[in-house]
Amino acid sequence: MRKIFHLQHEKHHPDRVIESIKSELRKYLKRERKKKLADSKKMYWDFDCKFGKDSDSATTMSFDEILKALERANVEKLERCYIEIIAKAVMKPQKEEEKE
Numbered sequence: 001m002r003k004i005f006h007l008q009h010e011k012h013h014p015d016r017v018i019e020s021i022k023s024e025l026r027k028y029l030k031r032e033r034k035k036k037l038a039d040s041k042k043m044y045w046d047f048d049c050k051f052g053k054d055s056d057s058a059t060t061m062s063f064d065e066i067l068k069a070l071e072r073a074n075v076e077k078l079e080r081c082y083i084e085i086i087a088k089a090v091m092k093p094q095k096e097e098e099k100e
Helices: 014-033 063-075
Strands: 002-005 045-054 059-061 080-092
Touching: 014 045, 014 063, 014 080, 045 063, 059 063, 063 080
Parallel strands: none
Antiparallel strands: 002 080, 045 059, 045 080
C-alpha cells in the first residue's frame, strides 16, 4: 500500500480523520496477514513501513511508530501525509533445538 492520506477535511473533526486512517491501516495489515504463505510453518508476514510528508521525505519506521507519527502530524496540522506499507514473506528464525 502506497498512499497519500489527507489529514484535514472540512466536514470532519481531525481526530476522527486520524482514527479512520488508523483503522484503514489496521484492516490492511489484517488482510495481508490472512494471505497464504508458501510454508506457513517456517515463514511469517513482515511489513516494511515508511511515513513522511511526501514520498521523497518518507523515512523507514515500524507500524507502531507510524501510528504515533500520525498523532504528531495531527498536532502539527499537516494537510496530508504519505504512508507506505509493503508486505513481505520472511523466514522464521530457527530455534536452538532445530539447529542440532
